[in-house]
Amino acid sequence: MGIILKLIWAYLKIGLFAIGGGLATIPFLIELAKKEDWFTIAQLTNMIAISESTPGPVGINMATFSGFHAAGILGGIVASLAIVIPSFLIIIFIAKFLENFSENKYVKGAFFGIRPAVTAMIAIAIFELFKLTLVTKTDAGWLPHWELILFAVLTFVCMQLKFVKKWHPAMWFVVGAAVGIVFKL
């Protein structure tokens, strides 16, 4: 029971302070991976890959997956519920009492500051994940996986092309899985 209560508390905090959507939960999850022994950062990269490539909000997918890693099926459910409770209460409050919340000057000011800072933290978290995915740390130093890096760069370039911009997002993952299997990445 102790771990469930700890999970609830951890994910309530993430739900309250992860501002900017699902990706903004990644820095918090990395913090959790370092602090608790619920999951490792390497497992986190798998969870993120799965969460992005399956339907549903990425933030909820990651909460379910990481909660599952910490404490099984109940852990996944509890983490997902805990992560939505703070915003649920805040939104009901706003909808009930604050008519023009998003036009309020303090709210606008706060978000003017939060947005660039959160972008910075998401970027740092993502680069940490890049490092884990695209290079391996060995005794002899860092070993880059060139074929993975090449494929990631090529994918990024393709994403900028006009005729593939309209692709269904799931298409990218199908292509990624196929390329991974064919070239034995």
Added chain:
Amino acid sequence: MKELWSLFYAFMKIGGLTFGGGLSMLPMLDHELVKKREWIDSETLLDCYAIGQCTPGIIAVNTATFIGYKRKGVLGAIFSTMGMIFPSLVIITLIALFFEQFLAYEIVEHALMGIKAVVCALMFQTILGLLKKSVVGIASAIICIAGTAIAIFTNLSVLVIVLGSAFSGILIKSIEERMKAKS
């Protein structure tokens, strides 16, 4: 009661069929809620979406909560929110249950590596988009650089940096306002 379940069903469909959450969900929300069911008009949807973005938590879920509340009060909000997270709970739990066994197959491991490379590209794309939206002038650029430096070189928790940036944002905006009032 019937309408509560239809809220649950509508958001379950949206949650179960869209990838990525957040922004990528907007066209689907528009299709299901504005065009097909005519529950709200597209301006209200954008308002809900704006609220969803400037409150903590997962944007897609926040939008569902807000629309559910507008339709049917607190119960509506509960049913919509649950509908939105239900597919994730089921799909991810199933995957998580068998994930370790799947990973034993070499073919799955290769597929996952390919997907991870795509996710890297996708995330890089997302960061560029976020930068374009959030860094809009000198002040926000300084906050972004300062945030990066603080996160890399100090042990301050993410939470403290978020709160600090909120205060600096309010401070900067009120100073700007005062300077405008003077001139």
